[in-house]
Amino acid sequence: MLARSLDYERTLAEVAQLSVPEFADWCGVDVVQPDGSLRQITSGHPDPRIEEFLMELRRRYRQEKGTSAGAMHVIATGESELERDVRGAVQIDLHAGEESGLYETLAPRSYMIVPMVARGRTIGALTFLSTREGRHYGDLDLDFAHHLARRFGLAADNSRLYQEAELARERLSFLARASELMAETLDLERTLEQVAYLVVPRLADWCAIELVAEDGSIHNAATAHVDPEKVKFAEEMRRRWPVEPDAPTGVPNVVRTGRSELFSEIPDELLAKSIDDPDQLRVARELGLSSIMIVPLIARARTLGALTLVHAESGRRYDEEDLRFAEDLARRAAVAVDNARLYTQEHHAVVTLQQTLLPRQLPDIPGMEFAARYLPATSELDVGGDWYDAIALGDGNVGFVIGDVAGHGLEAAAVMGQFRNALRAYALDGAGPAAAVDRLNRLTRTFEQNDMATLVYGEFDAALNSLRFVRAGHPPPLLRAPDGTVTAINGRGSLPVGVSPNARYEADTLELAPGSTLLFYTDGLVERRGETLETGIERLERILGEAPESLEALCDHVIENAAPDPERSDDIAVLALRPIEVDATTFRTSLRAEPGELSRLRRMLMRWLRATKASAQEIYDITIACGEASANAIEHAYGARPASFEVEGAVEGDLVTLRVRDYGSWRAPRGQHRGRGLKLINALMEDVRIQRSEDGTEIFMQRHIGLEA
Amino acid sequence: MADLATVIVERQGEVQVVRLAGEVDISNADGLEDHISAAVPNDAAGLVLDLTDTDYLDSAGIRMLFELGARLDGRRQLLGLVVPERSLIRHSLTIVEVEQAMGVHDSLDEALAALGSESATD
Numbered sequence: 001m002l003a004r005s006l007d008y009e010r011t012l013a014e015v016a017q018l019s020v021p022e023f024a025d026w027c028g029v030d031v032v033q034p035d036g037s038l039r040q041i042t043s044g045h046p047d048p049r050i051e052e053f054l055m056e057l058r059r060r061y062r063q064e065k066g067t068s069a070g071a072m073h074v075i076a077t078g079e080s081e082l083e084r085d086v087r088g089a090v091q092i093d094l095h096a097g098e099e100s101g102l103y104e105t106l107a108p109r110s111y112m113i114v115p116m117v118a119r120g121r122t123i124g125a126l127t128f129l130s131t132r133e134g135r136h137y138g139d140l141d142l143d144f145a146h147h148l149a150r151r152f153g154l155a156a157d158n159s160r161l162y163q164e165a166e167l168a169r170e171r172l173s174f175l176a177r178a179s180e181l182m183a184e185t186l187d188l189e190r191t192l193e194q195v196a197y198l199v200v201p202r203l204a205d206w207c208a209i210e211l212v213a214e215d216g217s218i219h220n221a222a223t224a225h226v227d228p229e230k231v232k233f234a235e236e237m238r239r240r241w242p243v244e245p246d247a248p249t250g251v252p253n254v255v256r257t258g259r260s261e262l263f264s265e266i267p268d269e270l271l272a273k274s275i276d277d278p279d280q281l282r283v284a285r286e287l288g289l290s291s292i293m294i295v296p297l298i299a300r301a302r303t304l305g306a307l308t309l310v311h312a313e314s315g316r317r318y319d320e321e322d323l324r325f326a327e328d329l330a331r332r333a334a335v336a337v338d339n340a341r342l343y344t345q346e347h348h349a350v351v352t353l354q355q356t357l358l359p360r361q362l363p364d365i366p367g368m369e370f371a372a373r374y375l376p377a378t379s380e381l382d383v384g385g386d387w388y389d390a391i392a393l394g395d396g397n398v399g400f401v402i403g404d405v406a407g408h409g410l411e412a413a414a415v416m417g418q419f420r421n422a423l424r425a426y427a428l429d430g431a432g433p434a435a436a437v438d439r440l441n442r443l444t445r446t447f448e449q450n451d452m453a454t455l456v457y458g459e460f461d462a463a464l465n466s467l468r469f470v471r472a473g474h475p476p477p478l479l480r481a482p483d484g485t486v487t488a489i490n491g492r493g494s495l496p497v498g499v500s501p502n503a504r505y506e507a508d509t510l511e512l513a514p515g516s517t518l519l520f521y522t523d524g525l526v527e528r529r530g531e532t533l534e535t536g537i538e539r540l541e542r543i544l545g546e547a548p549e550s551l552e553a554l555c556d557h558v559i560e561n562a563a564p565d566p567e568r569s570d571d572i573a574v575l576a577l578r579p580i581e582v583d584a585t586t587f588r589t590s591l592r593a594e595p596g597e598l599s600r601l602r603r604m605l606m607r608w609l610r611a612t613k614a615s616a617q618e619i620y621d622i623t624i625a626c627g628e629a630s631a632n633a634i635e636h637a638y639g640a641r642p643a644s645f646e647v648e649g650a651v652e653g654d655l656v657t658l659r660v661r662d663y664g665s666w667r668a669p670r671g672q673h674r675g676r677g678l679k680l681i682n683a684l685m686e687d688v689r690i691q692r693s694e695d696g697t698e699i700f701m702q703r704h705i706g707l708e709a
Numbered sequence: 710m711a712d713l714a715t716v717i718v719e720r721q722g723e724v725q726v727v728r729l730a731g732e733v734d735i736s737n738a739d740g741l742e743d744h745i746s747a748a749v750p751n752d753a754a755g756l757v758l759d760l761t762d763t764d765y766l767d768s769a770g771i772r773m774l775f776e777l778g779a780r781l782d783g784r785r786q787l788l789g790l791v792v793p794e795r796s797l798i799r800h801s802l803t804i805v806e807v808e809q810a811m812g813v814h815d816s817l818d819e820a821l822a823a824l825g826s827e828s829a830t831d
Contacts (some may be wrong), residue, residue: 595736599713602732602765620765620797627767631735676805677768683804 009041011159015126015152016043023144024128025135026054030071031116031124031156034319038071038124045106053102071125074113078122080146081113084136110136114149118157126152171325174202178329182336189221191340195333196224199309203326206310208234210243210251211337212303218243218251221305241280249274251294254306260295262323291317295330299338307333350383350413351376354571357417363392367462367514369580371551373559375572377408377524385412385453386522386571387420391427394592398462399427399436402474402520402575403455406496415451419497423457433459433507437470437497441505444498452498456520463589463604465514465579468507472497475523475537478544482515486541489518514581517554519544524570525562536562551576584611587649593634593662598627601647612651614705621684622656622703628677629660629699636664636697654706658685663696713737714763716744723754724824726817730762733770742773746780755787757820766798771805778811788812789820 016029020043027043040058045051061069067076074081086108094100109130116124126149130137137145181194192209199207209222220243223234245252254261263270266289275281291311297304307330311318318326354376362370370390376383385405393399401423405416422443426436437457444451456477458469469477469489473496476488491508512518519540526536540562547557555574563572587608591597602623609619626647633645645662682688687702714731727745749756758777760766778788789812792799799813807813814820 595734598734598736599732617797617800621800623765624767624801627734627765631767631769634735676771680768680801680804684801 008156008159008163011156012041015156016041018152019043019128019148021132023141023148025131026129028058028071028127028129029116029124029152029156030075030127032075032122034321038075047105050102050106053099053106071113071127074115074125075122078115078117080115080142081111082137082139082142083111084138085110107131109133112137112142112145114142114145116149116153116156118150118153121157123153123157123160125149171328175329175332179332179336182333188337188340188344191336192222193224195307195336196222199307199329200224201226201314203322203329204309205312205314205316206230206234206308208308208310209297209305209333209337210255210308211297211305212255216245218245218255218305237280237283241277251306251308254294254296255303258296258298258303260293260323260327262318262320263292264317264319266290266292288312290315293318293323293326295323295326297330297334297337299331299334302338304334304337304341346410347383350410353410353413354384354386354416357413357420358387359389362390363398365392365398365462367580368398368460369551369578371555371576373555373572373574375524375559375563375568377568377571378566382408382569383413383571384408384410385416386524386573387416388520388573388575389420389424390575390577391424393427393430393459398460399424399433400458400460400469400520400575400577401455402477402522402573403453404474404522404571404573406452406454406498415447415449416453418447419451419453419455423455427457427459433457433468433470434505437472437505441472441497441503442501445501447498450498452496454496460512460577460579461600461603462579463600464607465512467510467512467518469510470494470505470507472503472505473499475521475526475533477521478519478537478541479510479512480517480519480544480547482513484545486545488537488541512579514579517544517551517576517578519554519558520575520577521558522571522573524568524572525559525574527570551578584608585651587647590644590646591630593636593643593645593664595631595634598630598634601630602627605647605649608649609656609705612656612705613654614656618705618707622658622705625681625684625701626658626660628681629658629701631677632699633660633662633664633697636662651705654704656703656705658701659698660701661696661698714741716741716748718748720753721757721821722825724757724821725749725753725755726757726759726821728759728762730764732765733763733773734765734767735769738769738773742776742780746777749781749784749786751784753786755789755824756781757789757791757817757824759791759817759820760796760798761791761793761817763796763798766801768805771802771807774807775810787824789814789824791815791817791820 012029012031016027019027026045029041030038033039045054062072067073094103109132111127111129113125113127115122116126126145128145178198181198182191196207196209205225207224208220210218211221212218220238223231225231243251247253249261271281271284275284289310289312293309295307297307307326309326358374362372372388374386374388385408387403389401391399403419405412405419419440423436423440426439431439454472454474456469456471456474458467460467469491471491471493476490478486479489480486489510492506494505495503526533526540528536543558543561547554555576559572559574589604591601605623605626606619609622630645630647643664645660648659650657681701685701685703689700691698714729714733714737717728719726725748727748733741745758781788792802792813793815802813812820812823814823
């Protein structure tokens with residue numbers, strides 16, 4: 001797994017070299033590996049052909065004798081072997097020809113094999129071979145060999161222990177680094193990628209992570225290899241041969257049982273046995289898999305999936321110790337994956353809640369254009385709390401809100417919902433901006449927590465192009481005049497809602513000429529780290545000045561330029577509105593049959609008449625006449641059901657025509673007062689006709705204007 | 710809806726002066742009538758209702774003027790109006806012959822002087 005320490009390898013090589021040539025002509029060191037196999041290191045023979053021959057002999061010898069003789073036997077029993085004279089007693093069949101020749105050249109005389117014992121454990125064996133004329137080992141040599149083996153054994157074991165300690169330390173720091181990396185992001189996909197690429201190539205040539213879906217199906221969530229082409233190849237394989245959910249071994253089994261699988265070696269029989277499809281088998285063989293570990297990802301008592309580590313082209317092998325390490329890593333990864341999964345769920349829940357709480361469609365108000373955007377924060381648990389709203393208040397009036405609840409997450413989104421609904425209710429009640437925000441502020445005292453919000457609430461009278469607004473601790477809206485100049489609309493400004501029961505909210509009035517654009521936004525659009533809010537607002541002013549005319553395009557432009565980073569640490573809400581020029585030759589409105597509507601009607605009518613050549617006195621007189629006719633309509637409307645009346649106007653040259661239509665029943669004028677109303681209409685207009693029918697009454701009025709000028 | 714009209718009351722010698730600013734229509738005329746009537750104490754010789762800053766006054770407002778006049782008359786108090794010549798409301802007051810029922814003056818001084826001399830001859 002993690003590279004074995006060079007010190008250990010070097011120690012073993014030194015052991016082999018030390019006794020040559022003074023004590024032996026060739027020396028072999030065999031060390032027991034954790035998996036029980038033997039690792040051999042030799043002093044080497046000056047003639048490489050003979051070295052190769054010796055290796056081959058040892059291999060065959062082991063195959064034939066097993067643990068009945070030789071180093072394997074010495075290690076198994078702890079008893080040494082001494083062959084004083086091996087001349088003429090070849091213990092292994094030699095192939096005729098070359099091998100016999102090599103054997104003669106080597107000319108072995110005598111050999112000894114002694115166990116290497118350290119801390120009461122046989123850790124390997126030392127083989128000493130003499131090829132020197134006359135050097136035959138005896139009992140004294142054996143004693144010396146034992147002595148050497150004890151010393152070397154201790155040195156080798158110390159080195160091994162040191163290496164293990166090093167390895168453990170390295171693994172611990174690797175795990176710490178892994179935990180750190182995995183904690184860096186709560187994004188599930190990125191967490192899985194982090195885990196996979198943490199492992200490759202140090203711990204594996206391949207790493208794959210499979211997750212179990214809600215329905216129990218298993219799907220790949222990440223694959224890593226140093227070569228991206230190979231990752232593509234793996235994905236292709238997975239498409240062709242998807243994981244069989246009830247396979248007896250592999251990922252499905254690990255997920256099912258929660259127990260790891262380790263295949264230290266992958267003999268061809270194993271591949272052939274576990275893969276039926278001949279094509280798949282061929283591809284698997286080409287991959288050259290050498291060792292595989294599959295460990296479960298278990299967090300909070302749930303098996304989330306499995307981590308698969310594969311050695312292939314590097315030829316490395318996994319052992320039990322590697323498996324334990326992989327399990328340790330998998331436990332940490334599983335917690336990270338689970339956190340990311342929970343986070344993703346919550347992030348998704350908050351975004352969904354936010355979106356259901358925001359208006360799906362902005363109201364359709366004649367003479368008014370809007371566009372709005374809401375972009376949830378992408379990173380961390382920062383979603384939630386921003387909102388915008390547009391409320392049709394009737395009679396062409398519309399309420400606008402941009403707001404930002406303090407805090408983030410589900411709670412902030414829920415509180416936002418409360419603020420939004422309450423403000424809607426107050427707005428529809430006709431409280432007016434100052435009273436509506438004041439009531440919202442008082443409402444927060446009944447909230448269980450100290451919920452706070454900054455907001456701008458404005459009511460726009462489309463007929464008058466006038467906005468009354470309250471700015472409660474929120475960044476100022478920006479106004480772009482038809483000529484493109486941009487100014488921040490600060491108004492007098494007041495405390496955020498929910499801060500103090502004594503806060504006072506007062507409205508400011510702003511004339512919005514047709515064609516001017518008002519931009520409301522939340523701080524996510526202007527705030528940047530290490531920068532004042534003012535700097536951000538100034539930047540937004542420049543951006544708004546250059547933004548395209550279309551409101552939809554304007555919103556996109558503003559967001560792309562003011563908040564270009566796709567990774568947002570805060571929500572962004574934007575609401576843009578623009579009064580548009582209406583046809584000046586005609587006038588038409590429908591009003592509730594209530595006395596309170598008359599002043600609104602007057603304002604609309606006066607604004608319309610100001611666009612004509614009528615003088616101030618003419619405007620006043622026509623307004624009085626229309627007001628009298630309307631008061632008449634309101635008086636007709638007494639009844640149980642809510643009634644309305646309509647006023648239509650037209651200008652043709654210097655002739656103004658007005659029609660006031662109601663759907664009530666005509667009453668004859670009673671008393672002097674109503675008589676005065678009709679008298680005024682008749683005196684102020686030139687042609688007045690009253691048409692009564694079963695459906696209601698229409699008063700037709702006409703007069704010329706521009707007479708005084 | 711914000712108040713359409715505001716009322717400022719002050720005493721100038723024998724006479725109570727009420728400045729009525731804003732708009733008067735059927736939505737507020739009755740309320741204003743009560744308010745203004747109550748603002749005139751019994752010891753005052755009369756009331757000058759200053760309509761200089763009145764932007765709109767329809768037939769409901771005109772009725773209020775007549776009703777006020779009648780109420781004050783019942784208390785043996787006089788009513789004078791200030792409606793400058795340039796005021797837009799003057800035209801409609803003339804149509805319904807307000808001048809026949811009460812004094813309509815161009816300025817406050819003129820109204821105060823007229824009320825003073827009338828009460829003196831009373």
